[in-house]
Amino acid sequence: MAIETLLIVNKSGGLIYHRNFGEACEKRKKLTSNDYLIIASTLHSILAISGQITPRALKLNQDDIDYTIPYVPGVGMPSSDSSNNSKMSKLGSFKGDDYFKESFTSWNKSGLRQLSTDQFTMFVYQTLTGLKFIAISSSVLPKNNEMETSKNLNLANQIGDNFLRKIYCIYSDYVMKDPLYSLEMPIKSENFDKKVQEMVYNVQ
Amino acid sequence: MSTDNIIYPSTSDDSFKRPNHGYDYTKGAKSHTTIESSSINYPTKIYNDSLVANRKEVSLSSMAFLFQQMIIHFHKDSKTVHEFEEKLLTNGFQIGSKLLELLNFRSSINPTNSSRTSTFLSSNTNLPTPKMQSQTSYDTTSGNSSIPSNNAVISKTTTQNTISNQEAASTSHYSSIANTINKMKRRDLKILDILQFIHGTLWSYLFNHVSDDLVKSSERNNEYMIIDNNPVLTQFINNNIKNSCNYFMCGIINGFLNNAAFICKVTPHRMPTENSDERIVYLIKFDSQVLERENLRFSS
Amino acid sequence: MPQYFAIIGKTDNPVYEAQFISTQKKDGTQEFPSDLKELNPFILHASLDIVEDLQWQMSPISSEGNVSVSRGGFLRSKNASTADNCYLGKIDHFYGLAITAYITYSGMKFVMIHGTSTNTNEAIDDNNCRIFYQEVHELYIKTLMNPFYNASEPITSPIFDLRVRQLAKKYLK
Amino acid sequence: MSSSAGQQQIKTLKVLGEDVWKNKVEKINSELFTLTYGTIVSQLCQDYDRDFEKINDELYKMGYNIGVRIIEDFLARTALPRCTDFNTTSEVISKVAFKVFLNLTPTIANWSQSNDAFSLIISDNPLSDFVELPIDAMKSLWYSNVYCGVLKGALEMVQLDCDVSFVSDILRGDNQTELRIKLNKVLKDEIPVIED
Numbered sequence: 021m022a023i024e025t026l027l028i029v030n031k032s033g034g035l036i037y038h039r040n041f042g043e044a045c046e047k048r049k050k051l052t053s054n055d056y057l058i059i060a061s062t063l064h065s066i067l068a069i070s071g072q073i074t075p076r077a078l079k080l081n082q083d084d085i086d087y088t089i090p091y092v093p094g095v096g097m098p099s100s101d102s103s104n105n106s107k108m109s110k111l112g113s114f115k116g117d118d119y120f121k122e123s124f125t126s127w128n129k130s131g132l133r134q135l136s137t138d139q140f141t142m143f144v145y146q147t148l149t150g151l152k153f154i155a156i157s158s159s160v161l162p163k164n165n166e167m168e169t170s171k172n173l174n175l176a177n178q179i180g181d182n183f184l185r186k187i188y189c190i191y192s193d194y195v196m197k198d199p200l201y202s203l204e205m206p207i208k209s210e211n212f213d214k215k216v217q218e219m220v221y222n223v224q
Numbered sequence: 225m226s227t228d229n230i231i232y233p234s235t236s237d238d239s240f241k242r243p244n245h246g247y248d249y250t251k252g253a254k255s256h257t258t259i260e261s262s263s264i265n266y267p268t269k270i271y272n273d274s275l276v277a278n279r280k281e282v283s284l285s286s287m288a289f290l291f292q293q294m295i296i297h298f299h300k301d302s303k304t305v306h307e308f309e310e311k312l313l314t315n316g317f318q319i320g321s322k323l324l325e326l327l328n329f330r331s332s333i334n335p336t337n338s339s340r341t342s343t344f345l346s347s348n349t350n351l352p353t354p355k356m357q358s359q360t361s362y363d364t365t366s367g368n369s370s371i372p373s374n375n376a377v378i379s380k381t382t383t384q385n386t387i388s389n390q391e392a393a394s395t396s397h398y399s400s401i402a403n404t405i406n407k408m409k410r411r412d413l414k415i416l417d418i419l420q421f422i423h424g425t426l427w428s429y430l431f432n433h434v435s436d437d438l439v440k441s442s443e444r445n446n447e448y449m450i451i452d453n454n455p456v457l458t459q460f461i462n463n464n465i466k467n468s469c470n471y472f473m474c475g476i477i478n479g480f481l482n483n484a485a486f487i488c489k490v491t492p493h494r495m496p497t498e499n500s501d502e503r504i505v506y507l508i509k510f511d512s513q514v515l516e517r518e519n520l521r522f523s524s
Numbered sequence: 525m526p527q528y529f530a531i532i533g534k535t536d537n538p539v540y541e542a543q544f545i546s547t548q549k550k551d552g553t554q555e556f557p558s559d560l561k562e563l564n565p566f567i568l569h570a571s572l573d574i575v576e577d578l579q580w581q582m583s584p585i586s587s588e589g590n591v592s593v594s595r596g597g598f599l600r601s602k603n604a605s606t607a608d609n610c611y612l613g614k615i616d617h618f619y620g621l622a623i624t625a626y627i628t629y630s631g632m633k634f635v636m637i638h639g640t641s642t643n644t645n646e647a648i649d650d651n652n653c654r655i656f657y658q659e660v661h662e663l664y665i666k667t668l669m670n671p672f673y674n675a676s677e678p679i680t681s682p683i684f685d686l687r688v689r690q691l692a693k694k695y696l697k
Numbered sequence: 698m699s700s701s702a703g704q705q706q707i708k709t710l711k712v713l714g715e716d717v718w719k720n721k722v723e724k725i726n727s728e729l730f731t732l733t734y735g736t737i738v739s740q741l742c743q744d745y746d747r748d749f750e751k752i753n754d755e756l757y758k759m760g761y762n763i764g765v766r767i768i769e770d771f772l773a774r775t776a777l778p779r780c781t782d783f784n785t786t787s788e789v790i791s792k793v794a795f796k797v798f799l800n801l802t803p804t805i806a807n808w809s810q811s812n813d814a815f816s817l818i819i820s821d822n823p824l825s826d827f828v829e830l831p832i833d834a835m836k837s838l839w840y841s842n843v844y845c846g847v848l849k850g851a852l853e854m855v856q857l858d859c860d861v862s863f864v865s866d867i868l869r870g871d872n873q874t875e876l877r878i879k880l881n882k883v884l885k886d887e888i889p890v891i892e893d
Contacts, residue, residue, distance in 0.1 A: 031887075112284075112459060113284045113288060113460075113770070114722075114723065115722055115723050116720060120721065121721075125778050127778065147769070148779055148855050149768060149772065151769070185776065188769075189773040191773070192770040192772075196769050197288045197460035197461075197766070198292070198461060199292045199465070200464070200465065203766075208462075209462050246679070246682040247541060247542065247679060247684075247685050248678075249538060249678040252565075253528060255526075255542075255543040256545070256689075268681075269829050269867065270666045270669065270670055270827055270828065270829045271666055271683050271829075277728075280728075280823060281724035281800060282725060282730045282798065282799050283718075283722045283725075283798045283800070284722070284723040285722070285723075285767065285798060286798045286799060287725045287729065287733070289763045289766060289770075290733055290734060290737075291733065292763075292766075293759040293762055294733065297737070297740075297755075297759065301744070311740075315740060318671075318735075318736045319729075319732045319733065319736060322668055322669050322732060324629050324630050325628060325629050325664075325668055326665060326669065328629040329629070329662065400662055401662065402655065402658035402659040402661060403659060405658055407608045408661075409608075410608060410609050411579075411610055411629055413580055413582070429726060429729075432726070456725065483629075483631065484630065484631070485579075517580065521580050521581075522582070666827070669827035670827060671738055671827070671828060672739060672828070672829070681829075
């Protein structure tokens with residue numbers, strides 16, 4: 021499932037990072053950075069509204085919905101045969117060959133988590149501190165039968181959340197620990213760019 | 225002009241500046257100290273704690289965040305890049321000069337007698353009441369700690385975290401290790417000796433691995449280079465000020481060498497190669513006086 | 525017998541000075557004679573040149589060099605390369621007053637004048653003297669590690685002073 | 698006060714903290730951390746000319762700047778769910794946060810009646826190795842004041858407005874190092890609306 025675009029929106033709705041990958045760059049060439057700002061703030065408000073209008077039924081039987089996202093091994097990690105798995109951990113302040121290895125519960129209990137259309141699928145990962153990571157992937161889910169789609173949907177969602185949590189880990193390393201970055205401002209760090217490119221390339 | 229380099233007349237009594245119990249350079253050597261009799265019980269921690277390495281670790285994130293705050297603090301205070309680098313250099317210098325003494329002293333403690341640190345059971349009793357406990361000893365080979373059974377051990381009050389299989393946490397006690405050292409480590413007199421010490425012991429102390437290379441430059445004989453393929457402290461910093469932040473590490477090396485009477489200048493240079501693009505070369509330029517001494521004394 | 529002990533910084537600035545009066549009453553001279561007391565700093569500083577020369581010698585102790593023969597008694601392992609060159613042993617004498625020295629890794633000089641008792645001229649107990657210096661070296665490092673202590677400042681901590689005096693009582697007769 | 702469910706929860710948090718510390722965190726020599734902090738404090742002493750109140754504030758500000766950033770690192774690393782009550786928050790801080798970043802587990806003590814304030818007793822503070830306060834700083838400097846700023850910043854980012862301050866410090870001659878955390882209010886309106 022190829023990731024086409026990555027957006028990061030801060031807790032007040034401002035766009036702090038957006039990047040297109042692969043051939044998406046041409047497709048979205050006509051979108052100016054201003055358009056992206058608009059997209060980001062509309063997404064922010066959609067997420068907020070969707071949080072409010074969750075159907076009563078969903079809210080009532082809250083506890084039997086399982087919000088744990090299983091760990092999908094190797095999402096965004098270089099395949100094991102890659103040449104330079106030097107002994108030095110390449111994961112900054114994270115030890116081992118992957119950012120995390122266990123399943124985790126999603127903080128996003130009632131808002132929008134995934135939007136799949138016939139053009140693209142959008143995954144949203146929101147943190148406790150209000151930071152929103154949005155990945156738009158070009159892979160479109162086959163619509164053949166009910167059972168099939170819901171299973172694919174679930175897998176895609178898991179991969180999406182695993183991927184975005186890893187982006188969150190990279191963000192916490194290369195943006196939060198960068199002395200020249202001030203909070204809520206757009207991210208200018210090349211280290212972060214490089215790591216995200218690597219991650220997206222490996223998800224292909 | 226900061227106040228502390230005003231020469232105070234010896235009669236001034238701003239006692240907080242110069243407590244009258246310890247050594248007072250304006251009065252010279254005293255043959256006995258008033259404190260022995262007086263009941264002032266100065267809280268002391270550093271003279272009670274042991275110098276033996278306790279091999280404790282913190283997460284790299286905490287160090288990275290602290291380093292980040294130091295960079296921000298210095299960056300906002302200094303108007304030019306040079307001033308910013310100078311500040312990092314002087315701070316690293318402080319750490320380097322301390323580590324020179326600490327690491328050399330620790331390498332004088334051979335592992336065998338570090339496991340039986342003797343408690344300085346001083347005969348006279350008017351020691352300020354240190355908590356008389358012997359340090360729970362740990363031998364460097366096996367992980368578990370063997371607690372000596374001598375009688376001086378009183379219950380371990382401070383650290384109650386379970387010492388499962390990591391080394392025993394060293395409790396604070398009054399211990400001195402110096403009397404168990406029968407041969408202090410040699411003072412390094414030659415350039416190569418002290419650089420080997422930096423390449424090996426200092427780097428493993430700081431980053432758990434020896435530095436990636438120690439090279440003598442071919443063109444000028446007063447230049448040596450220490451190579452670090454991926455510097456740990458500045459890995460999260462972006463290229464615009466990354467190299468300036470490496471001056472902190474240069475300060476540590478500089479402090480280490482200058483205090484050992486090897487006057488030099490240390491500068492960081494980023495020289496990426498194909499498999500390590502964060503590679504940093506610390507160029508050490510020794511003063512001519514050091515080379516002269518080297519030729520005069522050790523050219524035999 | 526009394527001793528005058530000082531820690532001298534790299535720019536020959538005294539960082540710590542102390543005088544130790546001997547514990548046994550029997551051998552009479554407990555204190556330096558008063559006229560000699562003022563001389564002590566000068567005697568000590570006179571020997572600093574010797575210390576600085578010895579500092580850079582491969583094997584400062586075993587070299588016969590300019591040091592009086594009375595040091596023959598010291599046991600020194602012959603191979604100089606691993607010999608401990610911090611403790612310099614007896615480096616000078618001044619009319620019967622032996623002067624011993626010790627250099628730390630960052631060039632701080634510990635120098636001591638041993639006031640010999642009048643009757644016996646017993647050699648300085650080398651081993652105890654070395655351990656005394658090593659103990660003071662450990663205390664000095666503990667002082668140096670404190671972020672509030674700047675390297676060349678006088679050491680004014682009363683505890684440091686107290687501990688050094690206790691070491692003197694224990695190791696120096 | 699902590700029911701059996703509480704005990705179980707504390708145990709799992711403790712296990713989580715230890716597991717994350719052992720397997721998921723790159724580590725560095727704690728003495729380098731201590732010495733770096735030492736030079737920062739002595740530099741501040743020089744800059745502010747031994748005005749220890751100002752130094753306390755500067756350390757607090759530095760801590761706050763770390764706190765608002767370190768919370769992201771903590772959440773990315775542990776993905777812990779939001780704490781249901783202040784008691785759980787105290788357990789998470791002591792058993793997971795301090796463990797993951799400093800390899801410490803301070804003990805929680807003296808809960809206030811209204812359950813909105815508690816103390817952390819730090820037994821083995823890495824920052825205070827090799828440190829002895831000079832006499833003029835003995836009464837006015839909180840040497841490890843950066844901890845208060847970190848906790849304040851981090852808790853504020855998860856919508857808990859707290860006051861954090863030192864009560865006692867071994868370096869000042871007290872017999873224990875105690876840090877007091879008091880919850881003022883939960884910043885209701887700022888909770889991201891996705892998790893009502």
